[in-house]
Amino acid sequence: MENQLFPVFFKLNRLHVLVVGGGNIGLEKAQAMLQNCPESNITIVALDFLPELEEIARRYPNVELIRKPFSCGDLLGKDLVVAATNDHALNYTIWEKAKGSKVLINVADTPELCDFYLGSIVQKGNLKIAISTNGKSPTVAKRLKQVLQDALPDTLDDVLNKLYIIRDKLKGDFTAKVKQLNNITDVLVKPNH
The missing domain is CATH 3.40.50.720 (NAD(P)-binding Rossmann-like Domain)
Incomplete structure (x- = not known):
């Protein structure tokens, strides 16, 4: 299951x-x-x-x-x-x-x-990621924590803080703000060329 x-x-x-x-x-x-x-x-x-x-x-x-x-x-x-x-x-x-x-x-x-x-927790400033293996293997959760802690840049909190400021300055309704934020953060998920 x-x-x-x-x-x-x-x-x-x-x-x-x-x-x-x-x-x-x-x-x-x-x-x-x-x-x-x-x-x-x-x-x-x-x-x-x-x-x-x-x-x-x-x-x-x-x-x-x-x-x-x-x-x-x-x-x-x-x-x-x-x-x-x-x-x-x-x-x-x-x-x-x-x-x-x-x-x-x-x-x-x-x-x-x-x-x-x-669960195991990865934290980079305000970003917090919780890892669960549904009680199956705390050891795997701890290993994933190490991998993510090393892989995520320390500057991620600066990005979050800047996006928070941008979000407060955006105009429009909720849907418009979400669309604008998605466009701004698209660079985070696009593969490098």
Whole structure:
């Protein structure tokens, strides 16, 4: 079956994410979110935390560490949940409670329990490309990330900024503006002669 995922980009500064797990997986997920949005609102619940997570909580004011076992009340006011423990039974319990609370959840390394995936991300300034293999091979996604990161020029953000200025100065209705922008950017997709 082909990949039927619908890609979206969350504004994590407007949402509240719960991460359950203070070990390597929780650290990896928190770092990924903060790398993409340093103003992410993240609450991490665990019995113990890696020193790196404690450092993150000191550096990022919107990251809160709560040292306690997971409970249903942790889901209150949360928009997304990441179950990042190495305890499969606990991860399943978190999944059950999240589904009962209508909160979207990602259970690390358990694709069948995920409402969403945290894909590999390529970023060049304001351009952000997310890569998904539908949970089949995160390794392939990481390799493609490397290829695209190297292939896309660093000056791409300058192009985006200039096109943004041009777009604001264009006259006409939406259709006319789209046509003009398509003509301007046609050079980006034409093969070199």
